[in-house]
Amino acid sequence: MSQSLVKNYLHLVFSTKNRMAWLPLECRPSLFSYQSGILKSFECPVIEINGVEDHVHILFLLSKNHALKSIVEELKKGSSKWMKTPDGTHNSNFYWQGGYGGFSVSQSKVAVVRKYIQNQEEHHRKVSFQDELRELFRLHEIEFDERYVWE
Numbered sequence: 001m002s003q004s005l006v007k008n009y010l011h012l013v014f015s016t017k018n019r020m021a022w023l024p025l026e027c028r029p030s031l032f033s034y035q036s037g038i039l040k041s042f043e044c045p046v047i048e049i050n051g052v053e054d055h056v057h058i059l060f061l062l063s064k065n066h067a068l069k070s071i072v073e074e075l076k077k078g079s080s081k082w083m084k085t086p087d088g089t090h091n092s093n094f095y096w097q098g099g100y101g102g103f104s105v106s107q108s109k110v111a112v113v114r115k116y117i118q119n120q121e122e123h124h125r126k127v128s129f130q131d132e133l134r135e136l137f138r139l140h141e142i143e144f145d146e147r148y149v150w151e
Contacts, residue, residue: 038078
């Protein structure tokens, strides 16, 4: 094949440090817009982005030109700095957790994952972040150690 053709959907999940409730409802649209811009700069168009007071879910197309680790590092670093500014929450203590969950999504499940991300507020009235992540790990057959997931 003379060119590289790739289409990898990724569901990314990460939390604030110690799952602090540092994402007030009024700041989320601006935060999500800022994060979308960072992803766009890495050739990773966002399909859906949403979250609640302590974590974010992003469905996006993963660029063939950049490693996921580098993308997530810059996404979290850039948006953490932004959250500390007056445009963000002006919270000088703001940090994201060290890790993240990245889950592949098949084309046939994009609409389902989109709806899931759109309904985060409703979803978390019934399910904790920890239980949500445990279920994602189970569905994707990811082994994990509880001692190191919840920092």
